[in-house]
Amino acid sequence: MNAPILITGGAQRIGLAIANYFIDRDIPVIITYRTKHDAVATLEAQGAHCIQIDFDHPNAVSLLAEQVKAHTPQLRAVIHNASSWDCEKLNPDHSALFDNMMRIHAKVPYLLNLALAPLLEACSNVSDIIHITDYVAEKGSPKHIAYAASKAALDNLSRSFAAKYAPHIKVNSIAPSLIIFNEHDDAAYREKTLKKSLMGIEPGCQEVISSIELLLNSSYITGRTLAVDGGRHLK
Numbered sequence: 001m002n003a004p005i006l007i008t009g010g011a012q013r014i015g016l017a018i019a020n021y022f023i024d025r026d027i028p029v030i031i032t033y034r035t036k037h038d039a040v041a042t043l044e045a046q047g048a049h050c051i052q053i054d055f056d057h058p059n060a061v062s063l064l065a066e067q068v069k070a071h072t073p074q075l076r077a078v079i080h081n082a083s084s085w086d087c088e089k090l091n092p093d094h095s096a097l098f099d100n101m102m103r104i105h106a107k108v109p110y111l112l113n114l115a116l117a118p119l120l121e122a123c124s125n126v127s128d129i130i131h132i133t134d135y136v137a138e139k140g141s142p143k144h145i146a147y148a149a150s151k152a153a154l155d156n157l158s159r160s161f162a163a164k165y166a167p168h169i170k171v172n173s174i175a176p177s178l179i180i181f182n183e184h185d186d187a188a189y190r191e192k193t194l195k196k197s198l199m200g201i202e203p204g205c206q207e208v209i210s211s212i213e214l215l216l217n218s219s220y221i222t223g224r225t226l227a228v229d230g231g232r233h234l235k
């Protein structure tokens with residue numbers, strides 16, 4: 001049996017698409033989710049091992065690591081997809097906002113990478129840690145300052161862990177900009193956002209999946225960030 005892939009935040013949007021992609025290819029998947037909904041039940045019916053976890057809980061990482069270790073002796077990859085899109089305008093408690101962003105995007109991946117390294121090292125082939133960061137990690141964002149800073153921290157963790165865990169575990173980041181719109185995004189917002197990139201399209205989750213596959217199939221790429229932004233940096 002193949003070693004499973006752990007995907008945090010794997011029950012919605014991009015994380016759900018990633019989980020379904022591997023399930024369709026008979027690759028075992030472990031996903032984390034915060035709130036149980038129909039997608040979780042569907043994933044479980046398809047064979048995914050689903051773990052409910054709230055990363056706001058102070059012992060969340062140790063609880064998750066214990067459950068993962070009880071389920072499998074090895075991991076093929078850990079994909080850090082869990083994310084919170086919060087901003088200063090909607091959260092006047094800036095101290096709490098900063099702590100929350102750093103916890104979910106940097107502290108949790110940091111602790112999980114340390115806790116799950118033995119399972120990744122137990123994999124018979126080279127294994128992977130993949131951090132899903134964001135285009136704003138490089139450029140910053142005046143409307144999402146704490147969010148951008150926390151994603152930049154996650155991006156930096158890729159290089160430190162790549163050096164720490166080579167050659168058996170490769171560690172990389174994927175930095176997307178627009179991938180898919182939300183259902184409630186209006187026409188004006190969509191038009192404005194599409195104009196931010198050279199390609200001018202809503203590319204869909206397959207762009208992130210293809211980047212993940214590139215990293216999983218490589219035996220040589222580590223400590224790098226793949227930009228999936230449609231040339232937005234050139235606008």
